[in-house]
Amino acid sequence: MGTIIKSVGFQNFYNYYGSFDENTYQFKEGINIINADNNMGKSKFYNGILWILRNRVYDSDTRKMENADSSYSKMASGKAINQDENFDMGVNITFINDEDKYSVSKKVQFRKNADGWVTNELLEVMQTVDNRDIPVLDMNDKEKIIQKIIPAELMNYALLQGETMEQIVDLSSRNGLSSTIEALAGINNLIEICDLSKDLSQRTKKLFNDKEREINSTNKKITGLIQERETLEARIATTETQIETYKTELSKAKEKKEILEANLMKTKDRERFRGMLKGFENEIKRLKEQKNEKEKNITSMLFSETCPWMLMGMREQISIFDQKRQELTTDIATQKAVGSPIVLPEGSPDVPSLQRMLRTETCEVCGRPAPKDGEHWKHIKMVLERPTNNSNPNRNNFNHFYSSIQTAVGAFALSIPKIDESVLNYREKIDELDDLISEKEDERENARNEFLNAGGSEIGSDNTDKQTIADYTLAEKTIDKKEGEIKKAEDAIKAWNIRLNQIETEINEIGTSKEIDKFRNFKETMSSIEYIFNNAKERIFDEILNSLEINANTKYQELTYGNLSAGGRLNFNKQADGTVQVSIKNVNDGELTGLGTGFQRMKQLSIIMAIISSKIGNKRFDFPFISDAPFSEFGDNFINNFFAIAPKVFTQSIILIKELYDPKSDSYLNDLGLKVLKKMENSEIPGTFYVNVIKEKADTTNLVTKNKPYVN
């Protein structure tokens, strides 16, 4: 018997906005992969299954399982709610169980009235008979059909969330272990017979004691010994009950320790991610301060003394100024030249003589003629009209002022042409800071997600982690104490049993009778029967455990195949209290320590696979294995191995993962994702492959997830 899920559909359920037609995943036998980044609907998908099967959902805000009927407003698509019109929210699963086809839908009608939303839940179950869908009306029948998807006793193995994987197979719990073995071996009847034979054995013992006392009632020595024997037997019975209590307490403490051990690993992870978060936050703060400083500095750059941006494009003004200075120098020189007196040598002609020479057209210095407008006449005229000494004695001299200005601004002649480049560089530096900030913000977001995946809470969980460590220490102390108490009680029973044997010998020596022998034989026979059944139960238990150990190791080797660090060997060690401790041993049979969470999870997954693939009697697990984020601690090698062996173990699995996702790739797949997809396309891995995408960026309440079927 078994189930194959044919499809899972959503309607306005969390991110899955829109009708069932727009949000349905078709599944096959083999591995069905839904690859999605954070916030793209993996856990929402898983919650859809939980809602149908358990009427519960996992609330990522409170990090607890909540009843679905108190979470409808969170489960409904934010976008549908924001549209403010009546709508239906729902999840539908179609499946085949023993060749019968069923459809189960849970829906909530959201209807708007004056006070807000009114909700109404519906459960619709259909059975397909001869290609006709027949509604199932009886509520009990509906529940039975839901149980066919995955029976309640197998849900622990079939529904797996990465975070809770450590707590699934609790071999350290007496109840957990016996229920697992019983589920595998179907030895309920044998256990009942063991209980019955124990009861019968005790009754015959009492019968024998009564008979012996009755027959020997006159013999004071014997009645005294019988009295002592009864007292000791009562003590042994009380102490055995006490031991059972101690064992139960020991088992609880071990169970608690095991759970806390898983939490301890997460505590360390949380500490690591908390440290990373703080580091990123400090880095982002520092970068933002740098950016802020740079931005505030922009106006200062306008006034920089070396490269003042404010003067961009004004280089030519320096040349103009330079030119004006040169012009001034020329003007002053010309003015000086024009204004300076020509001093004639001593004995030269005076002004009246020069005027006469011009009039007579004769040079009286050399005695030669000087015709009018001739070269000599013009020379005499020039000497007559030469400048006289009339310059301004109060003349200004601003040359130093102009010169100091030119000196002050001179350096800008070189820097102004570089302003554009300087502005560009400055902008690029701010852009680089922006890029760095968003890079660090992405890294911080990843660390935050990892922190939350490791059980961290937005509201400081330091105290919780301290409590975990304190609880772990207490569990260790309780284990020591209970083991001591059990040993002490067992030693006491051993001593009392020795005395009982002595009493038995003493009574036999004093006297016995055929009638007493008859009751003694009866008592001993019943005791032997009790022993035989108990032995059979123990043997079956050991055989199953042995088979589980071999099978789990095979799976473990397959899952860790190709890993650089050897994963060791799983060792199933039966404890005195009836529990089993699974540890990882190295080649020298020593405890293998220092393995990360990934290996610890592989250990658990190997045990789950071993249990599921155990073919003890006619029992075989044949229900879908549905897992949300099982690989969050694993590397590519393990994921590859998982895809290779999972189809051999699970007839159908539905795996929700992000490890194949690459938001930057056009196909949304990383290299490993592309490899897996290729293997699926080539039918090397049977199943389907979907990628969830968010087409429009929105806040978490308004996200809309759509699926892209690559192989279906």
Next chain:
Amino acid sequence: MDGSQLRDLIGQKRPRYKEQYKPLIESISKKGDSSGKGDFSSFGAFYQTYMYAFIIGYKLGKQNFIQQSEKHNEFFIFSQWNPIPIRDYIVMLLLNKSEDFGFRWIELEDANSEVIEIFVAEFIRQMEGYANAGFEYLQNKWDNENMIFRNPFVFVKLLEELNS
């Protein structure tokens, strides 16, 4: 009169701006809020805002003179403005245009002290003309495109716009 005396004469002046631009100047001259992280880009000192406005007006080639009837305020004395090379650059820009406002350099060399006083007064008036034209331009941007002032590069962008 020598160059340092002329420099002193100019340096003692207090350039003026129209009262109507006071709120704008205050808005863009504060160093953000008390945490140093304001919403708007801003200048550190008022006179730097004035220098910037002058450059804007100069690039625009526009002047907006203060009329006698107009309310106005005075800035810090010019010689105290910093940085000195930029202050000198502004002096240079105005000297380059001195002929346009009626003073040839060669004539200044021969001018008496009264003429120099007149020159200096006109020199400062010209500076005020350009700066107030710059303020007018910034006021218009502030009133109509206020969001651009949230960009830290706004004052660089405004200069780039006028260059292109």
